[in-house]
Amino acid sequence: MHLRRFFHHRAHDNELARELEAHLQQAIDEYIAQGVTPEEALRRARIRLGSETRIREDIWEWNSLVFLESMLRDWRYAARTLARNPGFAIMTIAVLATGLGANAALFTVVHSVLLKPLPFRDPNRLVMLYERSVDPRFAFNVVAPGIYAEWQKQGQSFTKMAIFGSSSYNLSGSHGQLPEKIETTRCSADFFSTLGVQPAYGRAFEAKDDRLQADATVVLSWGLWKRRFGGDPSIVGTNVLLDGVSYAIIGIAPAWFAYPDMQTEHRELTDRLIADRLTRTFSVIWQRKANLYDMPTPRQVARSHSPATRRFPPRVRTGVGLSRFE
Amino acid sequence: MPRFKRSSKDEMLQGTLDMLILRTLIPGPAHGHTIAHVIEHTSDEVLQVEQGSLYPALHRLEDRGWLVSYWGSSENNRKAKFYKLTQAGRKQLATETGRWRRIVEAIGRVLGEAAD
Numbered sequence: 001m002h003l004r005r006f007f008h009h010r011a012h013d014n015e016l017a018r019e020l021e022a023h024l025q026q027a028i029d030e031y032i033a034q035g036v037t038p039e040e041a042l043r044r045a046r047i048r049l050g051s052e053t054r055i056r057e058d059i060w061e062w063n064s065l066v067f068l069e070s071m072l073r074d075w076r077y078a079a080r081t082l083a084r085n086p087g088f089a090i091m092t093i094a095v096l097a098t099g100l101g102a103n104a105a106l107f108t109v110v111h112s113v114l115l116k117p118l119p120f121r122d123p124n125r126l127v128m129l130y131e132r133s134v135d136p137r138f139a140f141n142v143v144a145p146g147i148y149a150e151w152q153k154q155g156q157s158f159t160k161m162a163i164f165g166s167s168s169y170n171l172s173g174s175h176g177q178l179p180e181k182i183e184t185t186r187c188s189a190d191f192f193s194t195l196g197v198q199p200a201y202g203r204a205f206e207a208k209d210d211r212l213q214a215d216a217t218v219v220l221s222w223g224l225w226k227r228r229f230g231g232d233p234s235i236v237g238t239n240v241l242l243d244g245v246s247y248a249i250i251g252i253a254p255a256w257f258a259y260p261d262m263q264t265e266h267r268e269l270t271d272r273l274i275a276d277r278l279t280r281t282f283s284v285i286w287q288r289k290a291n292l293y294d295m296p297t298p299r300q301v302a303r304s305h306s307p308a309t310r311r312f313p314p315r316v317r318t319g320v321g322l323s324r325f326e
Numbered sequence: 327m328p329r330f331k332r333s334s335k336d337e338m339l340q341g342t343l344d345m346l347i348l349r350t351l352i353p354g355p356a357h358g359h360t361i362a363h364v365i366e367h368t369s370d371e372v373l374q375v376e377q378g379s380l381y382p383a384l385h386r387l388e389d390r391g392w393l394v395s396y397w398g399s400s401e402n403n404r405k406a407k408f409y410k411l412t413q414a415g416r417k418q419l420a421t422e423t424g425r426w427r428r429i430v431e432a433i434g435r436v437l438g439e440a441a442d
Contacts, residue, residue, distance in 0.1 A: 019358065020381065021351040026359035029402055050378035059385050122375070 001311070013060055020052050058267040119256060121196020128286040129161070143284045148188075151284070162187060162194040165286045171228070172241035182224065184242070201253030204238035209250075222255040343375070343383050345426060348392060348411060348419040355398075359405035384409060392418050424428060 031041035049055075072144050082089035117123045122175045130140040131147055148163040165189035173179045185191075192204035199219060200260070209217045220241065229235045350356065350364045361384075362375040383424040387393045393417030411419075 015407075016381065016385075018405070022404060022406045023359050023377075023381075025404050026357070026400060026402075028404065029404070030359075037355070047379055050376075055378055055381050058382050062382070062385070 009060065009063055012063060013056055015231040016056055017052070020049065020055065024049060037142055043168065126195070148284050160190050160194040161284060164188070164191055165283065169242040170244075174240070174242065180228070184218075195256055197254065199251035200254040201233045202249070204251055216242075216245060216247040217250045218242065218253045219253055220249055221253050221259065225252045341422070342426070343379065344387060345419065345422040346373070347380075347383060347387060347409075348415055348422070351393070351409060351411040351415070352419070355396075355408040355410040357398075357400060357408050359400075359406070360407070387415070391415075391417075 024042075027045035027048060028038070028041045031044050032038060036044065084090075117127070120126060129143065129151070131143050142165075143163065145163060148161070152161050165184050166183060166185050168181055169184050171180045171182050187205070189205040189207050189210040192199070198204070200222065202219070204219065205217060208214060219233075224233060225235065233252070236249055236251060239248055242248070346363055346365050350361050350368075356364070358377075358380055362377055362380050365373055365375050384393065384395075388395055388409070392412055393409045394412055395407050395409050397405060397406045
């Protein structure tokens with residue numbers, strides 16, 4: 001079938017009608033020549049040819065893209081029905097639109113919350129570690145830095161482990177700005193490298209920052225940097241005062257980076273805190289070596305790591321719990 | 327698939343109408359009425375062309391490029407659509423004639439053996 005024929009359907013059919021008409025005339029002429037009355041000639045010619053309409057329909061159908069035509073017909077029918085009953089049409093369209101919109105909105109949420117991988121490096125390998133206390137009420141307890149330090153000291157099965165906790169600081173005003181209370185995250189030096197995040201400007205924390213005698217350092221969040229420092233990259237290397245203590249700004253976190261929440265500056269955790277085994281206010285991210293499928297059960301981890309705390313007083317003695325990275 | 331089926335007891339063998347039409351056009355262009363007439367006349371009225379299937383057949387043959395059509399005047403000065411055999415049509419006729427001969431021969435052999 002030629003597509004051209006499909007688009008020239010009507011013209012083609014008209015031509016066929018003319019052709020059949022010509023055929024009839026020929027036949028009539030012939031019958032008249034045989035001495036038949038014109039009426040009888042017409043009758044015989046028609047009988048001989050059969051149904052003209054039938055022939056035209058056959059060829060019409062042969063030239064049709066049946067699927068396309070019935071679809072067009074359905075559309076026309078739908079449009080007519082809706083136009084006849086506008087109230088119903090509006091209701092139907094509103095219901096459908098609401099349904100589609102709700103679906104799209106819901107899927108957007110589901111997509112970003114559940115389906116889209118986290119923007120970190122190897123997100124499948126990130127898990128949260130918790131202290132497991134003998135007390136069943138604290139099956140998943142937040143971690144004291146000292147415990148984290150013990151884990152890190154003896155952990156061979158992980159590549160990287162970082163600890164972080166939140167606290168708020170007073171950011172002193174400079175250049176006539178008012179002081180401000182900001183939410184910060186205190187973290188160990190490998191916080192950024194565990195997540196695989198590169199700062200937008202400057203550098204991330206390094207092991208040498210994680211010492212008591214080192215200068216205090218801070219990585220600003222993109223938002224704070226834009227808001228307080230006008231997005232000026234030369235701010236890196238200068239100092240800010242947090243709770244009256246001078247911190248060197250070593251880097252700016254990338255704009256998309258909002259972990260653990262939207263408005264967080266990152267500040268390194270010194271080994272003074274590492275010595276603290278009781279202040280269980282921290283979270284630990286663990287980047288496992290292997291993929292998720294051979295993830296050890298929390299019990300296994302607890303067994304393998306509990307000797308670490310054995311020499312601590314009983315209230316410090318805890319195991320390790322694993323949970324999904326959040 | 328095209329549907330040109332007609333419920334007629336005298337229905338021609340499937341595919342033979344095409345072949346006959348092509349053969350009829352060997353001497354020169356003709357219109358539908360002449361084609362039907364020639365087939366019937368040449369076969370001593372044994373073959374009756376079902377006119378309802380003649381035009382679909384012509385249409386089909388033209389679609390395959392075996393015929394071309396044009397409007398002209400008939401012998402008694404009436405407008406008529408003429409069909410003309412193309413080169414491809416000639417080749418097709420040769421193929422179909424050969425096939426037909428082989429079938430007839432084969433059937434003949436079968437019937438001949440049965441008669442023995």
